[in-house]
Each structure stands twice: as C-alpha cells, then as structure tokens.
Amino acid sequence: MTRGELITELAAALGERHEARFIVEDVLGPAPSPADGHIGADAVDAAHAMAARRRAGEPLQYVFGHWAFRALDLLVDERVLIPRPETEQVVDVALREFGRSGAVAPRIVDAGTGSGAIALALATELADRHPGGHVWATDTSADALTVARANLIRATLQCAGAVLPLTFARGSWLSPLPGELAGTIDLIVSNPPYVAAAEWPHLPAEVRREPIVALVAADGTDGTPGLRDVEEVLSQAWTWLARPGSVVIEIAPAQAEPAAAMARAMGYRHVRVETDLAQRPRALVGRTR
16 A cells, blocks of 8 residues: 555545545655655554544544644643644744843743643743743643653753753642742743633534643633633732733633733733734733833
8 A cells, every 4th residue: 555545545534635644644754755655554554543543533633642833743642732823823922022021031931831832832942042041830730740741851852952941830820839939930921721611512522522621711700701710820920920021821812801901900011912813812911010
C-alpha cells in the first residue's frame, strides 16, 4: 500500500480527507514526494488504530498525543485542555502588553497553566531578549502539572535550551505563589474556564471529551454566565501585580462588556478587550496604572 492509497482508505472511513492526511503524516512524517513507495504493515496498522479512535469521537489532538502551539509542539491528552488558535492570539496580546512595560527581567505568571502552553510560549519567546526573567505556572490539577512539566522538557529540547526559568506551583490561580512576589509581577496571563454550565450539554461531543473543570465556570457575582473564574483571576491579580503591571485573560466573546466593567470596578486602568482572528472579543487586558 502507498501513502496515497492509505489516505484514501482512511478518508473513506472518517469522511474527512484532511484528517486522514494528518493521521498518515503523524505516523509516517511529511511526504518525501508525491509518489513515495510501499508502506509497512506496522505503519498501516498504527494509522488504522488512530482512525478508529477518531471515529469513536476522540479529539484528533488526543489521538496524536501532541499538538502545535505557536512555535512549540506540546504533549496533550485527556488530562489537559487542547491548545487552540484563540489562545495563541492571547499570547500575542500578552507579548505586546509586556513590551509596553519596559521590564528588563520580567516576572510573569500563567495562572491555570494546563498543558503549560501559555507559560512555555512566553518562556521561550522572551528568553533571548530577557534572559533574567522568570515564569511561574500554577494549576490545581496535579495531572495537568505533570503534563506541563513534561512539556517543559520537550520545549527545552525544541528550543535548544533557550527557555526562561519556569517554576510550577499547585494551587488555585495565584494563591500558590511565594508571598514575596506580591506586588512584583509584571504580567499575569490566564486562560481560565469561561463556559457557562448551561452551555456544556450543547458543546460538540469531542469538546466534551476535554476536562470539564478546564472549560466550565460558575456565573460571576454580577450574574454573567461562566464569568466566576475570570473574576477570581482579576481579583487575585490586583494584589500580585507590580505598579505598573498588566493582566491578560482569555474570555468568551459574550463576556466582553461585563468582564471589562468588572475590571474597571476593581481599579484596573486602560481596560480593553482585543479581538481574535475572527474579530470576536477574546482577550481582556487591564493595567494597574
């Protein structure tokens, strides 16, 4: 069997040719030529096993066990949320916001790190320009932190060691940070749960294979559906941020106005919500001054 024949066979089973091609490329690597030769039985069996998992509704990212996030290739499985393009853009917003700060040796926190995607993107992309910086990454889930630590090793190899020091801490949002960091953090970034409980049953089945605790949040104190964790990050961040310092939080588009109002009421300045590539409100930004 050739690569093309295997793709055609899997596409018929999956109903999606692009997913069939992704599976074959994950097993065999990128095609060396449009017409490469015979594929061994072990590779064919591996591709069919992946396709069977995908047909059963498992997200493709979990089937592969890894997924791209910005310049990194991260390990992902059912213990962590799948990194998404919207979150890649939140990192862009965070980098621009950090650039405004003028910090030379930045202190940065990824609150609720999951797979470590945000923390590792910042730790690798700022390493050359700010070698004196330090990143902290928190999560309540021991399983998620296990994945994130494995991804730190992976990112260090991918980036030939050009990674800022990264410290993991288990706990809720900013609470596990060392007390001496209070008032000294330059940038806090977070992708907290922001899906309302009422939305959960209506999400695509494959999304509901991801950890519910990483997606669903209680309503905010103002009654906004799914805003409680965003509110908690904003509230805690105020104490930990330097003056000046910035917080960048991923939100649901419908939460833009209430989240911004909440940030202003807490004392944040220059509050804004930046849009994603689809022009939907996505990244809430607030500064301490």
